[in-house]
Amino acid sequence: MSRSRSSQASTVTNTNINNVLDGGAIKSSFDFADGLAQEAFDSVDNAVDVTKSATQTALKENSHVTEEALDTNKQVIQSALERFQEQNNRSLDALAGLQGTQASNNYKLLDGIQKTIRNDNSGGATEILESQKTLYLVMGGLLLVVFIVFAFKQGK
Known part of the structure; x- marks a missing residue:
């Protein structure tokens, strides 16, 4: 019995809905739904356009900031390389001076060794x-x- 009641209730409900929707109500509801869908698509299109515009502006601004950062980085690197080159040149000059001093000391040492050997050999x-x-x-x-x-x- 419960099965037939459920079936009867369904039939009654369907009959009532069909009665309400007859007479152009279906067309009106579709037109209403179409209007809602159109407004939703328009809203989405507007949101996409706003997002696109905001994204393009952000990219332009960020590219400018990125270019400035790269230029600053380039200047810092060039300055560091110039300082490194100056330090390297000073180091090379110091090494050249040490090499000259060492060569002079080696000559004096060799001369002293030769004199010592000559004296030893000749008594x-x-x-x-x-x-x-x-x-x-x-x-x-x-x-x-x-x-x-x-x-x-x-x-x-």
Whole structure:
């Protein structure tokens, strides 16, 4: 029985709805729904246009900001590279100075080693011979000066 009641209630409800919608009510409801759908699409189109415009403006503004940031970054990098180059040049100058000092010290050291070896090999005679050679050169120079002085005195 409960099944037939449900069935009867459904039939009664459908009959009442059909009675209400007859006489152009269906067309009016479709027209109303079409109007609502059209307004919804228009609203969505407007929202899309606003979003598009806002997005384009934001992209333009952000690209300007991005370009400024890239320019600033480029300037910072160039400044850092210039400072690095200056520091590198100072370091190279310091190394060149050290190399020159080291070369001079090496020459003096090598000269001292050679003299030590000569003295060891000759039993100290090399120093004496060097001293005597210097003495003879000085004595020769003095004799030449004395000779020139006597030559001028006799020539006058």
